[in-house]
Amino acid sequence: MTGTSTQPRVTINDVAPRDGLQIESRFVPTEEKIRLIDALSRTGLAKIEATSFTSPKAIPNLRDAEAVMRGIERVPGVDYVVLVPNEKGAERALACGVDEINLVLSASDSHGRANLRMTAEQSLERFANILQITKGHDVFVNASISTAFGCPFEGDVPFKRVLSITEKLLAMGVQGVTLCDTTGMANPRQVADLCRETLSRWPWLPVTIHLHNTRGMGLANALVAWQNGITRFDASLGGLGGCPFAPGATGNVCTEDLVHMFEQMGVETGVDLERLIAASELLPTMIGHEVPGQVVKAGTSDRRYPLPEAAMD
Numbered sequence: 001m002t003g004t005s006t007q008p009r010v011t012i013n014d015v016a017p018r019d020g021l022q023i024e025s026r027f028v029p030t031e032e033k034i035r036l037i038d039a040l041s042r043t044g045l046a047k048i049e050a051t052s053f054t055s056p057k058a059i060p061n062l063r064d065a066e067a068v069m070r071g072i073e074r075v076p077g078v079d080y081v082v083l084v085p086n087e088k089g090a091e092r093a094l095a096c097g098v099d100e101i102n103l104v105l106s107a108s109d110s111h112g113r114a115n116l117r118m119t120a121e122q123s124l125e126r127f128a129n130i131l132q133i134t135k136g137h138d139v140f141v142n143a144s145i146s147t148a149f150g151c152p153f154e155g156d157v158p159f160k161r162v163l164s165i166t167e168k169l170l171a172m173g174v175q176g177v178t179l180c181d182t183t184g185m186a187n188p189r190q191v192a193d194l195c196r197e198t199l200s201r202w203p204w205l206p207v208t209i210h211l212h213n214t215r216g217m218g219l220a221n222a223l224v225a226w227q228n229g230i231t232r233f234d235a236s237l238g239g240l241g242g243c244p245f246a247p248g249a250t251g252n253v254c255t256e257d258l259v260h261m262f263e264q265m266g267v268e269t270g271v272d273l274e275r276l277i278a279a280s281e282l283l284p285t286m287i288g289h290e291v292p293g294q295v296v297k298a299g300t301s302d303r304r305y306p307l308p309e310a311a312m313d
Contacts, residue, residue: 009268010231013047013208014040014255016283017068018083020240022052022059024287030064032286034071039279040237041075044271045255049081049102049234053089069096079140090130093139100140103127103174106182107162108151115146124168131173143169144178144210148194150185159194166198176206178234181221184214184251188224195228210234211253212241213292218253219261226267233258237276238283238291254293256280260300273300 017037021028028036033051040048050072056063065082074080079099084090093101105123106115118126127143134141148162166177179194191209198207209225209232211218222233239254259271273295280296 008231009270010226010233010262011046012255012259012269012271013049013081013232013234014045014237015049015210015234015252016040016237016240016255018049018052018062019234019252020236020238021287022061023241024061026288027061028286030067030071033064033068036237036279036282036286037068037072039275039282041073041078042272043275043279044269045078045276046270047079047081047100049083050098052083052085053092054083054085058085066092066096069093069098081142084130086126087129087133090133094134094137098139100142101130101134102178103130103141103143104146105143105165106146106151107157107165108147108154120165124165124172127169127174128172140176141174142176142178142206142208143174144180144208145169146180146182148179149181149190150183152183152185159197162194163197163201166202170202170205176208178208178210180210180234181212182210184212184217186211186221187217188220191221192224192228195225195230199229206232208232208234213239213251213253218251219257222253222258223261226262235259237293238280238296239293240283240287240291251292254291254295256295257293260295264301
């Protein structure tokens, strides 16, 4: 597991406007969501997962999906991603001219039933219908495999299960895959092994990793993913987020903490960290509480302080 700065630049998809805000106890007004996304758009992020075209009854915090997508300022070079749970959601997303559709299924059938009321096989059947709808549209279709590193109901999820699902997704025409540590159960050795195995089978495949910091291993897992060939990362501004249908799933890997780590290592992200921190500073007022992110509180590690007077004697 060796990584060097000669590796391709990493690209980051900030999922705070969707994964972060969906679990909050209060509804963030549409104009504030737009302000947040517009701030993120000016940081140099490669992608922003702006919202989800799901049922307002299922995720009431994202009931304003159309208004958000039509209100944001699209910045050239930034892809705007939305989560799509079904055929109706796909039609709504395409009508808004999104750049990427993210489909979600669970490697664990228990989590799939709790989250989506579907097994993996049932999800795949639905994906086939959604892919038919996207034909003829200039949209990238990605599929996120939840609980790829473990299920809060079943425990371990065999790698062969995740690889089999990936194979089926690619066969039906999905263009990219995200490996998701939905409840923060992954450990660095496990992440390294699955990332290496996936890329060895499909070296051409755009593979993203979606990590949670639920048990404090988020950045360690991100590091070993990078060391084993992953260059695409999901992260959430301020460390917001978590699946509302997965027990204990709080805390995505924090975007500014992840960018700071890579920057200190000399790995290019294309992200302006100062602007990203400024965007993160908007969050506590917006959501009504402090955020888990560390860099926004402590400052970057190259920040310097005046020497105390007592030390100058």
